Amino acid sequence: MTDFSRLGVAAIRDGVANGEFKAVEVAEALNARVAAAKALNAFIVETPEKAIEAAQAVDTDRAAGKPLGKMAGVPIGMKDLFCTEGVQTTAASHILEGFVPTYESTVSANLWKAGAGMLGKLNLDQFAMGSSNETSYFGNVISPWRRNDGGNAPLAPGGSSGGSSSAIAARLCPAATGTDTGGSIRQPAAFVGISGIKPTYGRCSRWGVVAFASSLDQAGPMARDVRDCAIMLEAMAGFDPKDSTSLDLPVPAWEAGLNSDLKGKRIGIPKEYRLDGIDEDIAKMWDNGIAWLKDAGAEIVDISLPHTKYALPAYYIIAPAEASSNLARYDGVRFGLRDLPEGAGLQDMYAATRAAGFGEEVRRRIMIGTYVLSAGFYDAYYTQAQKVRTLIARDFENAWASCDLILAPTAPSAAFGLGEKTSDPLSMYLNDVFAVPASLAGLPAMSVPGGLDKQGLPLGLQIIGKALDEQAVLNAGLAIEQRSGFTAEAGEWW
Amino acid sequence: MSVDKDTVNKIARLSRIAISDAEADKMVGELNGILAWVEQLAEVDCTGVEPMTAVIPNKLRLRDDVVTDGDVRDKVLANAPAKEGSFFGVPKVIE
Numbered sequence: 001m002t003d004f005s006r007l008g009v010a011a012i013r014d015g016v017a018n019g020e021f022k023a024v025e026v027a028e029a030l031n032a033r034v035a036a037a038k039a040l041n042a043f044i045v046e047t048p049e050k051a052i053e054a055a056q057a058v059d060t061d062r063a064a065g066k067p068l069g070k071m072a073g074v075p076i077g078m079k080d081l082f083c084t085e086g087v088q089t090t091a092a093s094h095i096l097e098g099f100v101p102t103y104e105s106t107v108s109a110n111l112w113k114a115g116a117g118m119l120g121k122l123n124l125d126q127f128a129m130g131s132s133n134e135t136s137y138f139g140n141v142i143s144p145w146r147r148n149d150g151g152n153a154p155l156a157p158g159g160s161s162g163g164s165s166s167a168i169a170a171r172l173c174p175a176a177t178g179t180d181t182g183g184s185i186r187q188p189a190a191f192v193g194i195s196g197i198k199p200t201y202g203r204c205s206r207w208g209v210v211a212f213a214s215s216l217d218q219a220g221p222m223a224r225d226v227r228d229c230a231i232m233l234e235a236m237a238g239f240d241p242k243d244s245t246s247l248d249l250p251v252p253a254w255e256a257g258l259n260s261d262l263k264g265k266r267i268g269i270p271k272e273y274r275l276d277g278i279d280e281d282i283a284k285m286w287d288n289g290i291a292w293l294k295d296a297g298a299e300i301v302d303i304s305l306p307h308t309k310y311a312l313p314a315y316y317i318i319a320p321a322e323a324s325s326n327l328a329r330y331d332g333v334r335f336g337l338r339d340l341p342e343g344a345g346l347q348d349m350y351a352a353t354r355a356a357g358f359g360e361e362v363r364r365r366i367m368i369g370t371y372v373l374s375a376g377f378y379d380a381y382y383t384q385a386q387k388v389r390t391l392i393a394r395d396f397e398n399a400w401a402s403c404d405l406i407l408a409p410t411a412p413s414a415a416f417g418l419g420e421k422t423s424d425p426l427s428m429y430l431n432d433v434f435a436v437p438a439s440l441a442g443l444p445a446m447s448v449p450g451g452l453d454k455q456g457l458p459l460g461l462q463i464i465g466k467a468l469d470e471q472a473v474l475n476a477g478l479a480i481e482q483r484s485g486f487t488a489e490a491g492e493w494w
Numbered sequence: 495m496s497v498d499k500d501t502v503n504k505i506a507r508l509s510r511i512a513i514s515d516a517e518a519d520k521m522v523g524e525l526n527g528i529l530a531w532v533e534q535l536a537e538v539d540c541t542g543v544e545p546m547t548a549v550i551p552n553k554l555r556l557r558d559d560v561v562t563d564g565d566v567r568d569k570v571l572a573n574a575p576a577k578e579g580s581f582f583g584v585p586k587v588i589e
Binding site for chain 2: 099100101102103200201202215241244245247248307309310313314316317324328331332333334335336337338340344345346347348349350351352354355358363364366367368370371374380381383384385386387388389390391393425426440441442467
């Protein structure tokens with residue numbers, strides 16, 4: 001009997017289409033795996049009935065000879081940042097606990113239209129603010145990975161899409177949605193040895209996605225291989241008149257366009273990413289990645305992205321500024337939590353509701369954002385950060401004169417232990433050092449597994465491409481995947 | 495630039511977030527740590543550089559000038575913590 005947890009998106013889609021098995025069998029098998037993996041805390045809400053319902057519809061369509069969608073019969077996890085009609089959507093916050101949207105986000109609607117089914121809503125860092133999934137109101141997500149030292153220290157699955165990464169690595173689902181504001185798809189993918197792509201800003205509609213920092217937020221797929229990412233991205237992307245920054249462009253046939261022959265491609269290696277004191281295993285993995293891309297026919301060139309060191313501080317002005325504005329909507333009036341102390345007026349109700357409803361990291365970011373946007377400080381902080389952002393985007397523009405893609409590590413370390421970085425917000429922010437520049441420039445960027453470190457933990461290689469050139473990013477990812485021989489997986493301890 | 499406890503309390507007020515005295519004390523150190531770190535941006539020469547407005551060139555679209563309220567009043571009200579009839583309920587406001 002087929003072990004459906006071992007099948008990826010393409011294998012499930014093809015097996016259902018060819019009649020090798022029924023979509024309902026897959027949904028039942030994965031529903032059972034989700035239900036048995038509570039120790040990972042990857043899901044906030046499980047929706048087995050949704051998965052079955054979607055699968056039955058696919059099986060019925062197939063029996064009737066109707067054409068099947070790109071994701072037909074594939075059960076997936078949905079990050080709980082996407083509004084799902086009739087199913088609680090919380091952004092992992094207390095302030096949205098019990099919020100049941102009366103509408104469906106465009107990206108999730110696109111996936112259901114393509115024949116995917118929902119296994120449940122995945123845990124995340126609260127309002128996607130975090131790099132370790134330790135800011136969720138619904139508890140930490142645990143990575144299925146453990147260090148090879150015999151200890152059982154629980155490790156971070158990365159963040160903010162930590163429920164997504166943990167669930168995929170534990171084979172609870174073949175794929176899941178993620179969102180990436182400053183690395184929230186790529187860093188968790190790297191931490192658990194899977195793949196994930198953040199497309200060009202504007203490819204996937206933001207409509208119905210709980211907003212964090214609107215000029216940076218971008219949805220993308222996470223899965224166990226590059227082909228599966230390509231398939232799912234095709235199903236997610238597309239023009240949406242309801243999002244004013246949605247790109248009015250056709251969705252390329254990324255899966256059909258996959259080609260790991262990189263002859264004629266120039267790969268830039270940015271010297272500024274080779275930080276002093278870079279982890280030895282990370283440096284070695286990066287060198288391996290260079291060798292693999294060379295082997296695939298690419299030419300390697302040294303490049304410079306001179307403003308790299310300013311990306312992270314610029315991000316930590318711009319993202320909180322936008323968050324402070326976006327999160328102003330949580331006021332205890334229209335939806336979500338209301339905390340109305342006895343005899344309180346409207347202003348007191350706002351303040352009490354927001355104090356009770358937002359977690360510590362969210363409150364911290366709202367306050368930083370409020371400060372940098374306040375009268376007297378706006379130009380020194382916010383305007384300066386947006387100017388630096390222009391320079392960072394210009395660095396990439398200049399780099400494209402001598403290369404077509406950029407290869408770098410995804411994160412400066414392997415997964416760290418839960419609680420290891422929570423006492424110092426800055427040390428947590430620094431984990432996004434390699435991921436944030438591409439976010440600030442709106443560029444497509446992907447993480448693929450690059451190997452294991454000395455502790456036996458996965459490391460990720462990041463490929464950054466030109467705007468709208470997801471195909472080249474996916475192709476380079478495929479070239480690495482075919483050469484890295486990465487087959488390691490977490491032992492099933494849960 | 496650094497913030498003191500009064501400033502933290504003022505930011506909290508502007509953010510409409512109630513904070514306790516102890517929280518304000520803790521926040522002074524945290525915010526100053528973060529602000530001291532982001533201040534390195536001041537060393538970047540941005541003479542003649544325009545602030546970023548859109549990462550990907552995109553034409554702002556105009557929609558047709560028609561009413562689009564959607565006729566979804568009940569859906570809009572469905573998640574209200576306190577509704578009264580077809581309105582959002584809030585505490586009495588007397589200025």
